[in-house]
Each structure stands twice: as C-alpha cells, then as structure tokens.
Amino acid sequence: MVRFLILALALAGSLLLNSGYLTNLLVVIGLHTLPAIGLALLMGYTGQISLGHAAFYGLGAYGAALLGRRLGLDPWLGILLAAIIVAVIARWIGALVFRLKGHHLAMATLAFGIIVHIGLVELRDLTGGPNGLSGIAPLSVFGRKLVSDFAILPVVWGACLAIMAVAQNLVSSPLGLSMRAIAENERVAASIGNDVGAIKRHIMMLSGFTAALGGGLYAHYIGYLSPGPFDVGFSIRLLLMVAVGGFANIWGVLFGVAFITLIGEVLKPLGSYDVIAYGALLITVVIFFPRGLLEGLGGLFMNLRMPPMRGAK
Amino acid sequence: MTRATPQLEVESVGVRFGGLSAVSDVSFTVRRGELLALIGPNGAGKSTLLNAMAGALAPTVGHIRFNGEPIENLPPHRVNAIGIGRTFQSAEPFQHMSVRENVMAGGVAAAKVGLLPSLIGWGRARSVMGELGRKADDLLAQVGLTLRADEPASVLTAGQRRLLAIARALATGAELLLLDEPGAGLSEVEKQTLVAIIRTLSAAGKTVLFVEHDMAFVAQLSQRIIVLDHGILIADGRPDVVRSDPKVIEAYLGRRRATVATPLPSPVSAAAPRQALLRVRNVRVEYGGQRALDNVSLDVGDGEIVTLIGANGAGKSTLLKALARTESSIADEMSFLGASIGAVGPDQVVMRGLSLVPEGRALFASLSVIDNLLAGRYAKRRTAGIVSLLSAPKDEVLSTQERLQAVYELFPILLERRDQLAGTLSGGQGQMLAIARALMAAPRLLMLDEPSLGLAPQVVEEIMACLGRLRSQGLTILLVEQNATAALGIADRGYVLANGRVVKSGSAHELRSDPAITSAYLGAANDIGVAPNESATHARRVAAIPTDLPA
Secondary structure, three states: OHHHHHHHHHHHHHHHOOOHHHHHHHHHHHHHHHHHHHHHHHHHHOOOOOOOHHHHHHHHHHHHHHHHHHHOOOHHHHHHHHHHHHHHHHHHHHHHHOOOOHHHHHHHHHHHHHHHHHHHHHOHHHHOHHHOEOOOOOOEEOOEEOOOHHHHHHHHHHHHHHHHHHHHHHHOOHHHHHHHHHHHOHHHHHHOOOOHHHHHHHHHHHHHHHHHHHHHHHHHHHOOEOOHHHOHHHHHHHHHHHHHOOOOOHHHHHHHHHHHHHHHHHOHHHHHHHHHHHHHHHHHHHHHOOOOHHHHHHHHHHHHHOOOOOOOO | OOOOOEEEEEEEEEEEEOOEEEEEEEEEEEEOOOEEEEEOOOOOOHHHHHHHHOOOOOOOEEEEEEOOEEOOOOOHHHHHHOOEEEOOOOOOOOOOOEHHHHHHHHHHHHHOOOHHHHHOOOOHHHHHHHHHHHHHHHHHHHHOOHHHOOOEHHHOOHHHHHHHHHHHHHHOOOOEEEEEOOOOOOOHHHHHHHHHHHHHHHHOOOEEEEEOOOHHHHHHHOOEEEEEEOOEEEEEEOHHHHHOOHHHHHHHHOOHHHHHOOOOOOOOOOOOOOOEEEEEEEEEEEEOOEEEEEEEEEEEEOOOEEEEEOOOOOOHHHHHHHHOOOOOOEEEEEEEOOEEOOOOOHHHHHHOOEEEEOOOOOOOOOOEHHHHHHHOOHHHHHOOOHHHHOOOOHHHHHHHHHHHHHHHHHOHHHHHOOOOEHHHOOHHHHHHHHHHHHHOOOOOEEEEEOOOOOOOHHHHHHHHHHHHHHHHOOOEEEEEEOOHHHHHHHOOEEEEEEOOEEEEEEEHHHHHOOHHHHHHHHOOHHHHOOOHHHHHHHHHHHHOOOOOOOO
C-alpha cells in the first residue's frame, strides 16, 4: 500500500518538473506496464509462456479504435468493451493452446501473435492495412480533451496502479497459491484438487484483458494505429520486460518495463538492429539473473560489499 | 455410513497401454479406516493402479467407486474433491513455496474462492487465506514440521518432504490417502517417524493405502497386503499369510522355468584366477541428501557373469549408472582395465569398452532399428577424431559392418526388422535391440539393467540364453536383475544389495541356496514374527531350484 502511495506521489512530482520528454517516457512506460503485468501473471506466476501477447495489446488497440469509429462509441466505453471482448477471445485461445506445454505452447502462442499481426496488415477494409487507422478521437473528461502527455499521464497511471493492485491481490490470494502450484508442477497441483485447465484459462482471460486495456489507452493516446508496433518483436520485448523484472514479481516487472523502455531510447540509433541487443539482453538475464536483473544485481552488489562468510549458518 | 461398507471398491479394473496390459481384472475393496499396502515386483502395475484410483488415468475396463460413487472417469481434481488424496513417488514439494504455503495450497481448491473475490484485496479471499494458514499450522504440527513452517520447501530432507506431501494431501480434506512409495530412500530413523505418523493418521480414522518396496516397512505398518504381479492380483490378505504365500515368493524371486532351460557353458574354470576387469572400492552416491549407495565395493573378472540382485530401491541401477558415469559418484577406486574411470565422461567410458544397456531399454523410438544400432557405434567412431564423424575412415566402416554382422547373427530378428521404427518393436525385440546397440561399441564389459523387465517368461529365457552365448564369445557381463532365480541361473558370482549396501556376496551356487536372498526381497522373516520353521521353508523352496549347473 505504501509503495502505491509513493509511486503515485513520485508521478505527481514528475509532472511538476514540467519536462515533456520525461512525461512522454512515463506515459510509454505506463502503457507497456499494463500488458507486461498481464504477461507476468500468466508466465511468471502460472508458468505458461506466451510469445503472442502483442496480439492482445493490438486487438485491444484496434478494437477500441474501431468501436469508436464504426459504432460511434464513447472512447472510455470503447476501451472497456474492447478489453472485455479481447478477454473473451483470450479465454478461448487459452482453451485451444493450453492443450500444449513448454516449447509447443511457445510455438502456438507465437503463431497466434503472427496470425493476428498478419490479420491487422491484410484486413484492409477493417484495419486500413499497412496504412493504418488515423483520426482516432482522444479521450475526454467533462468535455476537455486529453491530448497532451501531461493530461494523459494520470489516466494511464491510474489504470496501471489499479491493475497492479489487482494483480498484487490476486497473487496473494488463495488462487495465487494455486497459480504458483501450477507453475511448479501441474500433476501435483491437480492432485490437490485444482482444476488446472480452468485456472489457466482464467488467468489467460485476465492477462488478455490487461493487455487490451493497455492497447485501448494507447490507441486513444496516440491517435493513429498501424500494425507495426504489434508485431512479434513487441511480444519479445514484453517477455524481456517480465524476465528483467524476475517473472513472478509485480514490482519487479514495473522496473523491467522502465529498464527496457529506457534501453530502447538508448538503442534508437541502432534502428531495426536493436533486436540483436534485446536478444542478447534476454539471454544474459535468463542465464545469469533468473530471478530478475534488480535482484540479481542486488545480490552481486552484496557479494562485492561483503565477502562471503565461510562456515556461517 | 457404517464401518462395514466398503469405502473404495475396485471392480475388474484393467488398464492397457496400446498392446501392453499393465493391470488386468483387479478387484478388491477397502473399508473405511483400513491401513493396507499394495506391493509387487518392479513393473507389476502398482503405480498404474494407484494412478487409476487417483484419476490420473482412466482404466480401460472396470469400475472404481468411492463411497458408492463411480470415479473411474473423473479427472484428478474431481477425484480429490470427493475425498481421495495422493502423494507421489518423489514427494514433489512446491520448491518455490514455504513449507506452510505448500500445505495451504492443498486447501485452496476445497475453499472455492472464485476469480473475482481473489482480485479484491479484502473480504473472502483474505479470510480464507487466514483459515488456510491456521489449518496448515495444525497439519504441520501433526506431521512434526512446525519448526520448519517458514523455510522454503526446497531445503527439506527427503523424509520431511514425504511428511510435507502427506500434510498437503490431508489439507485437501481427503478421507482416503494413496501414498506412492512413502518410505523409498529414507533413513531408518526417518522411516520410523513416518510409520508413527501414518499410524496416528490411521488411528484418527483416515484410510491409508500405500505402495511400497521395503518389506520391513510394509510388515511393520500394514494390516493387510495386496500383491500384484504382471498386472494381476495374486494375493490379498493378512501380512503373515501373504508373505508365506508361494505365489508371492515366486513373483519376487522368479520362476523356476527360467533357469531350467538356460544353458550355462562356463568357458573359464571357476578356480582359475581371473584378470580383474573392473575394480570398485567404496563407491558412494547421494541423491539430494539421501544415500543411494553406501560404500559398495565390487570386482568383476575377465570373462565372468556377475549379477547384482536385491529389491527395488536397493541401489542396483544406481551402481550401474555410477559405473557408466551417467550418475556422479565418489569412490576410493573405480577402475576399468587398470585405468581409473572415476572422473571421465560417459562417452569416454563407452570408448574404453564399458557399455550399459539401460533399464527400460531407452531406445530411440522414432529411429529405425539400423539407425539405433549405428547410434550405438557413435562413441567408438568418435575415438578416431571429430573428422571421422563427417566421413568414416575405411577401417571404421569395415569394423562397423563386422559388428553389424555379429549382432545380426546373435539376433536375426533385427536384420529382418532393420528398417522398422524401434518404437514399434515388441518388448522382447526392443530388449534385443538395446543389447545389440550396446554391443555395437564392441565392449569388453556389458552391463545390463533389468533386461527381463516386463517380458514374458519365454522371452526372458531367450534373452538369458543370449547372454550365455555372449559370454562364451568372451564378453564379460555385469547383470542387474530383479528376477534373482533367472540371474543366478546364468551367473558365476553375485552380490546381494539392500538399502545401498552389499549384504552378501558369493558364488551363484552359494547364493541360490542362501535364505538371505529371500529376506533381501521380502524382508527378514523375524520382522513379522513368522515362525522360524516357516522361514526355513522359504529357504528350502529357494534351494529346491535345480543347482546341477556348473558354477
């Protein structure tokens, strides 16, 4: 609880600095945090890999935009409705792909991500194809349009804090224990009465909802959508954010998102070669810091500061 | 429900895996509050039956009822929900949770908290969490793990893991506990703790059915024993009656037929000193804190057939794996052909002429017979340098052809089936392929791990006869067998292992007539108060096996 307050105060403080660049970065971090938290619940806590989470983010974005354009829905309602539709889709995708495990699950979710991305490119009548959708209405509160980064930041981070709180509640609830049990050993989890399939589908649903919420906010914030940001590369970056954060760690994931977003800024000169750097980083983190970069580097630092005590128990 | 009504009814249950019948026509009932053991030799179908009762697999035929309700087609979580808890062979605690959380996880499903309440930080989810914690502390006190409640489950000893698994199963509210080898790999002290705790649970009204290999443990704990052999129920009754049942003794020690038909030409005279091929002194192996091999010493001379016998879990396979260097071990000495193999890699061991035919055959199921055989040649071919893998030198091609000829001569069926996928072979053919694959590396010493496992008696005879022929061609053999009669029938010498130690060694002739073997498999007779004259009958029965073979 204290952490949430501190974070909220820090964000409010950052607005006072009146730095456009910083505020923009914070908004982007917030938008990425939503799908990353969803992925952490699925992958970190429940142990089910997904290489297709960009698809849920993309579906949420396009869904919110299209609901607004075609049906004339209020942006707020559009975002919520799109997220609910994506949650239902995620649940059914879960029913399909959770017949698989390990590498096969990774392949299936990867394929799902690619299919959705191709759909966004090729369904020109609906999505505008590679040209994308433009002119998406910005969010508005009491008739005041939230166009600037300064105006959108409280909305994005409000959603983030809410989702983080919900996720934190979930993982410390009895269901959280079942999720961790499934991540470790499905056979044993089932033997103590857990309906493993149903729990996985529930978490997938929640995860899809969270990602789509991020996507919907993104669509109305940026005002223009093209398929590019929702490709497999984004799925991999989400995976990297969760890995850097230590997989099963809500606050760690927040750090992971911030870290990867900042690294992304540094890597901008590399252009499309940045994928190489992300790949190298992912390998490094997974091999050397399996519990996340923050904890891993912290441990390393402690080791340097304090020589290991021999024989101490 | 009255005490006399059966709590669990197993009726004509059969489980088939493809063409293999793992359990057939098994029927028995369990009354509320009973404490019974399910025993049987390796591959008898005990775990399969346990899995069927726990819902982990659906029986092919038959019915299983719990409190009168059919459960044979329920998934595991539903079976658990109606009151059956189970543990697994390796206990499998959730390593990333604390000990308390492990037990709490057991109670989650029964508490039935939905997704939405779980997302809200207060209310039902929180109160249930508190209840689960209190219940977990109670159960941990019952199994004596209170002091370790806050430690991660990964630091527990093997014995504590078993206790934790029992507490976790109890947390689900189970009335019937199915325990899969609760005592395996535990020290004597840990076993006593376990026995006491299971007794307390039983006294508190829980029904307990456990699968176990350690007969002393079974004798101490069970009120009733059910014996399976080759998937068939062969005995069901009081421990003392079951243990003196000739069918049970035969199931454990092997059938006479297997030895009668086995020819045994011993090319080397028993008296002549043999050149030592393999020399092992005080080898030790530990699995996560539990000692699987405890200072075992062993010698194998050139041209001998030496057999390692003993009950399941005695450490026989571990010893072979340690020698093949696929299991890390510590030894004062481990040398083959005079050179130490204590620190070399598993491929090096094969290159030097020591090949293992692993338990369960471990064939490459999706490769053809010929590809399996060529895979067996890999390590040998690698000795000629890495380039030889790309293009084999001429003499390597020739010697590979020679080896192929030799194994086809030994097992003509493999030539017939050379292009068939190994996964489609029958059990006996598969075993022949596994032996042939090991022979491709032209070993000096061939180690076999339970070649008779799961095979029909005639096939076992055939395999044993092949081993006899191989020995007459000068091959040395180290044989691990559960079927002691068959193994001692062809061996020159034998070692009897129990609980990771050599408890007896001697010529096959001596061992055949030694009552220690019966007790290594079925526990010492005095454990259960069987009259001495009765245990002498066991010995006579074992001794009655024809011994007119040259030893």
